[in-house]
Amino acid sequence: MAKQSAGTEIERLISLLARLPGLGHRSARKAALTLIKRRSDLLEPLAAALNEAAAKIITCGTCGNIDTVNPCTICSDPRRDQTLIVVVEEIADLWALERAGVVTSLYHVLGGHLSPLDGIGPEQLSIGDLVERAAPPVTEVLLALNATVEGQSTAHYLTEQLQGHGVRVTRLAHGVPIGGELDYLDEGTLAAAIKSRRTL
Amino acid sequence: MAKQSAGTEIERLISLLARLPGLGHRSARKAALTLIKRRSDLLEPLAAALNEAAAKIITCGTCGNIDTVNPCTICSDPRRDQTLIVVVEEIADLWALERAGVVTSLYHVLGGHLSPLDGIGPEQLSIGDLVERAAPPVTEVLLALNATVEGQSTAHYLTEQLQGHGVRVTRLAHGVPIGGELDYLDEGTLAAAIKSRRTL
Numbered sequence: 001m002a003k004q005s006a007g008t009e010i011e012r013l014i015s016l017l018a019r020l021p022g023l024g025h026r027s028a029r030k031a032a033l034t035l036i037k038r039r040s041d042l043l044e045p046l047a048a049a050l051n052e053a054a055a056k057i058i059t060c061g062t063c064g065n066i067d068t069v070n071p072c073t074i075c076s077d078p079r080r081d082q083t084l085i086v087v088v089e090e091i092a093d094l095w096a097l098e099r100a101g102v103v104t105s106l107y108h109v110l111g112g113h114l115s116p117l118d119g120i121g122p123e124q125l126s127i128g129d130l131v132e133r134a135a136p137p138v139t140e141v142l143l144a145l146n147a148t149v150e151g152q153s154t155a156h157y158l159t160e161q162l163q164g165h166g167v168r169v170t171r172l173a174h175g176v177p178i179g180g181e182l183d184y185l186d187e188g189t190l191a192a193a194i195k196s197r198r199t200l
Numbered sequence: 201m202a203k204q205s206a207g208t209e210i211e212r213l214i215s216l217l218a219r220l221p222g223l224g225h226r227s228a229r230k231a232a233l234t235l236i237k238r239r240s241d242l243l244e245p246l247a248a249a250l251n252e253a254a255a256k257i258i259t260c261g262t263c264g265n266i267d268t269v270n271p272c273t274i275c276s277d278p279r280r281d282q283t284l285i286v287v288v289e290e291i292a293d294l295w296a297l298e299r300a301g302v303v304t305s306l307y308h309v310l311g312g313h314l315s316p317l318d319g320i321g322p323e324q325l326s327i328g329d330l331v332e333r334a335a336p337p338v339t340e341v342l343l344a345l346n347a348t349v350e351g352q353s354t355a356h357y358l359t360e361q362l363q364g365h366g367v368r369v370t371r372l373a374h375g376v377p378i379g380g381e382l383d384y385l386d387e388g389t390l391a392a393a394i395k396s397r398r399t400l
Contacts, residue, residue, distance in 0.1 A: 007267060007268045007273075009249070009252050009253055009256050009257060009268060010253060010257060010266070012249050012252075013246075013249040013250065013252075013253050016242065016245055016246045016249050017220075017246070019242060020217075020223075020231040020234060020235070020242075021227065021230045021231055021234055022222070022223055022227035022230060022231060023220075023222055023223065023231070027221065027222035027223075029292065029295065030221045030222060030292065031220040031221055031222060031223070032253075033290075033291055033292055034220060034221055035220070035250065035253070036253060036257055036266055039254055042216065042219060042220075043250055043253065043254050044250075044254055045216055046213075046216045046217070046250060047247055047250035047251050047254060049209070049212050049213040049216050050213065050235065050243055050244075050246060050247035050250065051247050052209050052212075052213075053209055053210060053213050053232075053235070053236060053243065054239055054243050054244055054247065056209050057209060057210060057236055066210070066236055067207060068207045068209060073207070090233075091233055092229065092230065092233055095229065
């Protein structure tokens, strides 16, 4: 930025905000102005919430979720099905499944997907921990990875690693999403939907 | 949100981030996760920058700009033309003009535009201060307001208020923006561009 009238403090705030996903430099400027205008009801609470998050939020040593306790509230909930582990790439995926309320068992967050070009191999993901967890009482590992090339090749690698551990390895179904229009779907999805067709 | 696994701390962080312009609830969740993942190089510096902004940034008592000093560095810069005041609606507009480097005089930030439906009358804007400043050595007040209905009705009101104060009241030129294609411009802009045409 060429000139800025509010000095280095606000430039620094803007450049940090611009590093958040979803905020470009222009929206970071707007966000900074909004924060400064609404000091007591937005800027100060946000600073406090960030400090509190830094102080309290920790990663669950078992599943990789974030929480204020370790193990996290999901891992330590005895009402959850202890025989099924749902494997996701990112914490955001875990949250999406929790919001949908469709999983009543345990999770395992890999921390991403295999991506040799980006230097992300099995050691960079929590694959060893998953293989260790794949023991009684666990009987099934559901690979809820993204239906992308990287997600699917990661699923392939995990399937190999989990062989011989006495657990069933499953994946999510592919098909037409609810509300989806055939006209807008790709060939791969249509092929999967036809291959896995069900009798009515 | 139905269920969230990281407790109230992260829910609070997400709901505060979601109040920033440009971030919806979904992108606020992604931003919160990014912050927590990158604790030392993003979360903690952002918290510090917010605290510093809250402690140091003040509004200029003369023009309404924000800065760490009062009067701000623009108002107290003797090299700036003291005879012209450029009136803008918001601080972001002042920044845009400063970035463009096209103003070498003083500013006055109104704090918005007249909007009776939203309860924003002349008292809610810094119009009284502007009228007070419209005295020698000031000889011209340039109304650099948005070319919207609200901006233009505010300009009309300001023109009336500034009458009899011995200052010339001017506005920005309307016309085809540089790089603009006629095909994409509205009637009003085209009409203004034709009416104010220049001899080559």
